[in-house]
Amino acid sequence: MIRLEALSRHFDGHAAVEDVSLEIPEGTLQVLIGPSGCGKSTLLRLINRLIAPTTGRVLLDGVDTATLAPEALRRRIGYVIQGTGLFPHLTVAENIAVVPRLLGWPKAARRQRVEALMELVRLEPALATRYPAALSGGQQQRVGIARALAADPALLLMDESFSALDPVTRRQLQAALLDIQQRVRKTIVFVTHDMEEAVRLGDRIALMQDGRLVQNGPPDALLRHPVNAFAAAFVGEERALMRLARHSVADFMRTEPPFPLAAPAVSANLPARQALSRLLDGQPVLLVTGPSGEAVGQIALQDFAQE
Numbered sequence: 001m002i003r004l005e006a007l008s009r010h011f012d013g014h015a016a017v018e019d020v021s022l023e024i025p026e027g028t029l030q031v032l033i034g035p036s037g038c039g040k041s042t043l044l045r046l047i048n049r050l051i052a053p054t055t056g057r058v059l060l061d062g063v064d065t066a067t068l069a070p071e072a073l074r075r076r077i078g079y080v081i082q083g084t085g086l087f088p089h090l091t092v093a094e095n096i097a098v099v100p101r102l103l104g105w106p107k108a109a110r111r112q113r114v115e116a117l118m119e120l121v122r123l124e125p126a127l128a129t130r131y132p133a134a135l136s137g138g139q140q141q142r143v144g145i146a147r148a149l150a151a152d153p154a155l156l157l158m159d160e161s162f163s164a165l166d167p168v169t170r171r172q173l174q175a176a177l178l179d180i181q182q183r184v185r186k187t188i189v190f191v192t193h194d195m196e197e198a199v200r201l202g203d204r205i206a207l208m209q210d211g212r213l214v215q216n217g218p219p220d221a222l223l224r225h226p227v228n229a230f231a232a233a234f235v236g237e238e239r240a241l242m243r244l245a246r247h248s249v250a251d252f253m254r255t256e257p258p259f260p261l262a263a264p265a266v267s268a269n270l271p272a273r274q275a276l277s278r279l280l281d282g283q284p285v286l287l288v289t290g291p292s293g294e295a296v297g298q299i300a301l302q303d304f305a306q307e
């Protein structure tokens with residue numbers, strides 16, 4: 001568990017982060033979001049002590065991080081920086097093993113760890129001997145995540161990690177992160193300025209403005225009940241659509257028969273947004289099917305209106 005207590009950081013009298021208190025429970029994916037310059041990256045750097053706070057504390061499992069040696073911090077906090085920050089002259093395996101090497105792990109243990117991590121982030125073993133320049137942007141990000149997880153830290157910090165990727169790769173990486181999170185359950189602090197990404201990934205979303213925390217809570221709460229005009233404007237007009245990013249057709253369908261068996265079929269697991277776009281294209285109703293193709297419901301535009 002990580003706790004930020006009245007954290008502030010000033011640069012030349014200007015507050016980059018001002019009086020931020022935030023508790024992030026173990027295993028939570030906490031998103032930090034807000035406009036450019038609101039202090040998101042500074043907050044991440046305060047958490048891993050790349051910079052020291054002007055006032056306030058960061059507690060990791062109840063321990064003030066100011067009292068931890070740099071080596072202990074490195075082991076407990078993984079950091080995926082903007083871009084990938086991979087070392088171009090090191091192979092994929094060497095990049096992933098950077099922290100274990102710094103921590104003095106023996107060679108066999110490093111090799112085992114690299115293999116396990118490449119499997120975790122779904123990178124082909126054959127890529128281990130390649131150099132970063134020979135990888136796609138998405139593969140490089142996977143290496144960055146594997147590297148950050150190398151010493152099995154309790155906390156993973158990710159700063160705009162997927163921003164430079166094309167939309168398709170970005171969605172794949174978002175799905176990969178959720179898959180990794182399901183398997184290893186880290187506490188993750190993920191910085192983005194993209195609301196759709198925040199809604200897809202976040203268990204909780206913290207919205208910042210001018211260094212201050214405006215609102216923190218589950219995505220639905222932010223989308224439905226923004227606390228002030230700034231939050232409402234930031235969440236924006238796409239609000240209803242974005243809420244759909246977390247829902248599947250099953251959350252909206254009607255299950256009473258009779259079913260429109262002649263209508264085009266969609267799976268109950270399909271993201272609600274995709275069904276909505278087919279309905280907006282003029283399809284009046286869709287048949288919803290279960291795992292073995294059996295009819296389980298139907299969905300039309302008015303079913304979304306009720307949410």
Ligand SMILES: Nc1ncnc2c1ncn2[C@@H]1O[C@H](COP(=O)(O)OP(=O)(O)OP(=O)(O)O)[C@@H](O)[C@H]1O
Pocket residue numbers: 011015016034035036037038039040041042043193
């Ligand atoms: N080392 C520094 N020296 C002086 N000012 C800084 C420093 N780091 C950050 N700032 C200032 O602090 C404020 C917050 O910056 P920060 O990078 O944390 O914002 P951000 O929300 O991450 O922005 P972006 O989304 O553009 O990356 C900005 O006004 C920035 O100019």
